[in-house]
Amino acid sequence: MKRVDDFRLRLGKHELVPIMIGGMGVDISTADLALEAARLGGVGHISDAMINTVTDRRYKTKHVKEKLALYKHNTDSEDKSSVKFDLGRLEEATRLHVENTMARKKGPGMVFINCMEKLTMNAPKETLKVRLTAALDAGIDGITLAAGLHLGSFGLIEDHPRFRDAKLGIIVSSVRALQLFIKKNARSGRLPDYVVVEGPLAGGHLGFGMDWAQYDLATITNEVLQYLRDEQLDIPVLPAGGIFTGGQATAFLEAGASGVQVATRFTVTKECGLPDEIKQEYFKAGEDDIEVNQISPTGYPMRMIKSSPGIGDGIKPNCEAYGYLLDANCKCSYVTSWNREVAAHPGEKRVQIWDKTCLCTHMRNFEIWTCGHLTYKLKDTTHRDANGQYQLLTAEHVFKDYQFSTGHQIALPELSLAAEPA
Numbered sequence: 462m463k464r465v466d467d468f469r470l471r472l473g474k475h476e477l478v479p480i481m482i483g484g485m486g487v488d489i490s491t492a493d494l495a496l497e498a499a500r501l502g503g504v505g506h507i508s509d510a511m512i513n514t515v516t517d518r519r520y521k522t523k524h525v526k527e528k529l530a531l532y533k534h535n536t537d538s539e540d541k542s543s544v545k546f547d548l549g550r551l552e553e554a555t556r557l558h559v560e561n562t563m564a565r566k567k568g569p570g571m572v573f574i575n576c577m578e579k580l581t582m583n584a585p586k587e588t589l590k591v592r593l594t595a596a597l598d599a600g601i602d603g604i605t606l607a608a609g610l611h612l613g614s615f616g617l618i619e620d621h622p623r624f625r626d627a628k629l630g631i632i633v634s635s636v637r638a639l640q641l642f643i644k645k646n647a648r649s650g651r652l653p654d655y656v657v658v659e660g661p662l663a664g665g666h667l668g669f670g671m672d673w674a675q676y677d678l679a680t681i682t683n684e685v686l687q688y689l690r691d692e693q694l695d696i697p698v699l700p701a702g703g704i705f706t707g708g709q710a711t712a713f714l715e716a717g718a719s720g721v722q723v724a725t726r727f728t729v730t731k732e733c734g735l736p737d738e739i740k741q742e743y744f745k746a747g748e749d750d751i752e753v754n755q756i757s758p759t760g761y762p763m764r765m766i767k768s769s770p771g772i773g774d775g776i777k778p779n780c781e782a783y784g785y786l787l788d789a790n791c792k793c794s795y796v797t798s799w800n801r802e803v804a805a806h807p808g809e810k811r812v813q814i815w816d817k818t819c820l821c822t823h824m825r826n827f828e829i830w831t832c833g834h835l836t837y838k839l840k841d842t843t844h845r846d847a848n849g850q851y852q853l854l855t856a857e858h859v860f861k862d863y864q865f866s867t868g869h870q871i872a873l874p875e876l877s878l879a880a881e882p883a
């Protein structure tokens with residue numbers, strides 16, 4: 462019986478274990494997690510979501526404090542048009558995160574950065590250009606263009622000296638999105654180096670409507686593979702979303718995929734950036750505890766654990782400190798919802814808001830527990846101790862389980878002293 466290790470992902474001259482750990486913002490896919498994937502011969506991702514916040518935490522910059530100090534006068538105003546990111550600070554933050562990660566890289570694999578177009582940052586083009594350029598300057602191996610159609614993103618970096626040498630990939634959820642991307646970028650004379658096909662069971666934001674359950678990953682992947690064959694385009698395809706076992710990954714590789722992108726199983730590893738007590742929430746979640754809702758101000762549906770403390774929380778918008786979701790018109794739909802509820806409840810100290818959430822604040826504080834559909838199976842991947850605590854895994858253990866297991870088997874970790882089988 463074949464296993465993932467019988468296949469290799471070829472990206473230019475690189476030959477990799479065909480396992481890519483997907484980007485998970487905000488700093489859920491940490492440098493430590495990405496570096497483990499690279500050490501083991503696969504591909505890991507860091508994320509540039511809320512990068513100034515991440516570098517404040519990791520590298521002791523003071524970007525958030527400085528931005529808040531600059532715009533504090535505006536916190537009571539509905540008009541957020543003046544609340545701009547300092548592009549120099551944004552460049553510095555991206556550079557710090559990428560350089561420090563790449564300096565620690567060991568092994569034959571690669572480290573990419575996940576860049577979401579929907580992080581519009583009150584000046585979509587300008588800020589995205591700085592993020593992409595700074596990541597390339599700082600030596601990232603590749604960039605995965607996520608959460609958006611990215612019709613203009615190649616254009617933002619086509620003059621960069623590394624435009625042709627760095628690996629550039631795109632995440633799509635339909636063959637149509639890929640066709641559009643390729644058509645729009647024909648002018649640049651450069652194809653994407655890989656395509657991640659993200660199906661409806663993924664974590665984070667979904668590239669589907671609330672009818673996501675009508676779609677399935679295998680069908681979309683086959684459509685993408687067929688389109689590329691028809692056009693005689695040799696671009697590696699990596700399906701993502703709900704691939705939970707090495708056996709499932711192998712089935713995709715046998716059907717023509719070049720690799721797989723996975724994430725959920727790594728949310729309960731020691732290297733993952735979620736606080737340990739929240740990793741326990743991921744383990745504990747049952748199928749009915751997980752929902753796809755529309756509370757993200759990005760407009761994309763998002764999957765999360767229903768008991769995420771950020772759901773319904775009516776915190777005052779904090780765009781002066783964060784503001785990552787302010788769009789090209791300087792608007793965020795959470796700000797609109799918050800103003801509506803405050804006007805409807807005069808004098809109340811704290812309002813509740815159910816239709817949208819302040820995603821910046823809550824992702825920063827790990828209060829929106831976004832997750833893949835199969836999170837409810839995580840409890841079957843480890844041991845549980847007498848107090849009901851689940852044993853955390855290592856990224857190496859999960860990676861190797863994908864790489865070497867066959868069928869639908871999942872290898873349990875070595876039992877730590879306190880734990881007994883779940």
Ligand SMILES: Cc1cc2nc3c(=O)[nH]c(=O)nc-3n(C[C@H](O)[C@H](O)[C@H](O)COP(=O)(O)O)c2cc1C
Nearest residue numbers: 483484485486607663664665702703723724725833
């Ligand atoms: C906690 C979490 C956060 C995520 N955040 C992002 C993100 O910031 N950007 C992105 O493109 N995808 C994000 N994703 C999607 C993953 O990168 C990946 O494509 C997908 O979850 C794979 O499916 P799986 O989780 O079932 O393995 C996230 C997934 C999870 C579980």
